[in-house]
Amino acid sequence: MDFDFRLLIVLAPLAAAAGWAVFNILPAALRQIKVFMDGKE
Secondary structure, X not given: OXXXXXXXXXXXXXHHHHHHHHHHHHHHHHHHHHHXXXXXX
């Protein structure tokens, strides 16, 4: 049973893009969550 590397070729750029988006968005999202939680007290 051989692995189909075409699947990896398709998914690798998508995974890289998703990782880059999370890397860029995560700090702002965490700050927003912190402000939201602090405002509810």
